[in-house]
Amino acid sequence: MSDVAERVKKIVVEHLGVEPDKVTEDASFIDDLGADSLDTVELVMAFEEEFGVEIPDDAAEKILTVKDAITYINEHQG
């Protein structure tokens, strides 16, 4: 598993207070991990912090699963 994936999952576990084994790549933040829409805003902010990327609102709206986040970060990290 890539370093990005590990770090994304760690952030999700910490922010949403979920068990690490529930944070699979296919897991949806809202449907599977109990997040509400504001939690997803906070998660995106945490990803921006951790990886030094800027995620504009229109892109953030499309980050619905753990995998979406990992993919976006891999594609945009400088």
Place this chain on the structure above:
Amino acid sequence: MRRVVVTGLGLVTPLGGDVESSWRNILASKSGARQITRFDTEGHACTIACEVPMDGEEDALDMSKRVDHKIQRQVDLFIQFGIDAAGQAIEEAGLTDVSEEDAERIGCLIGSGIGGLPGIEKESIVLHERGPRRVSPHFVHGRLINLVSGQVSIKYGFTGPNHSVVTACSTGAHAIGDAARLIALDDADVMIAGGAESAICPLGIAGFAQAKALSTRNDDPAAASRPYDVDRDGFVMGEGAGIVVLEEMERAKARGATIYGEVVGYGLTGDAYHTTAPHPDGNGGFRAMRNALARAGIDPSGIDYINAHGTSTPLGDEIELGAVRRLFGSALDTASMSSTKSAIGHLLGGAGAVESIFCLLAMRDQVAPPTINLNNPSEGCKGVDLVPLHAKERRIDAVLNNSFGFGGTNASLVMKRV
């Protein structure tokens, strides 16, 4: 009007994370004051406070027991303290699993004097240093005062009145008094009521210190809160929450509930004098007490124990005592009056509720909690039993609790055994 009794108690105080540990330590004359651990106090005139014990300390609050991990990250401490204290009271009263119909008759009225000041301070620094896009999406609803009532209602599904009080240091007493009236007037059958506070942050301490309200006995925190003592020099900031379950009396009796006491009197007045100083003749406090006793239909001679506002400020303590003297006259000879702020500091918006709970426990155990550090009562205190240094066993059938706040807002509650 319908009668209202107390059937559940919840406490988070600097002397313990629950009711029994807090009360045991109060009766043992312990102090909850210490050097502030929450932030670096370098440069502050006051470096001491009464902090709630957490994370492995003695009699600590175990926040994970009743507050979701996610909520702990999102909301200020006062809300977390409130959720835990409310949970204690709700569990005791057996309200954790109620029908939808019952839930519509259960409401929440929990206040705070200041609200989420630590979070406001922290987030304003984020805004200033890193810009608006780094401000937390949970910032607003994690700091709002009515969000203790909001969080508790969501957690337990209570869909009755959802309300809050903000009257500085009178908040907790006003919340209980107002909630009792909602039951008396048939707007609800059960109310979760009280106050919560946590303002031990750089801005909170600096603000009260600049108002010259805080003790600066930094080298001896345990002796700093000393109501009525000649050497008192201001209050010590406390934090925590006190929450009760109020219930319509017939409902409580029908289900065989433990009844701690009945809320029989409530008086509210305004000083209309000064934002921070009490009126010199104590007129506002006098009338609040008088009105509460009149509502209760109890003469001063029927009151056995008074939990004073008594914050340990040079001005306030004696003005309150003067008002009590004027109202009680010779009836004060047989009453005991103490300030538990000597032990746990001043919980601001939580104070009136926490102290109401101490009043109920005083009736339960027939013991008056002490005014610790009262080694040399000041001149105006002579002849009054202020329960110095040690708890005192005595008959206690009816109690009076005073809370007075900035803005000249006064609340008195009278409760008695059923």
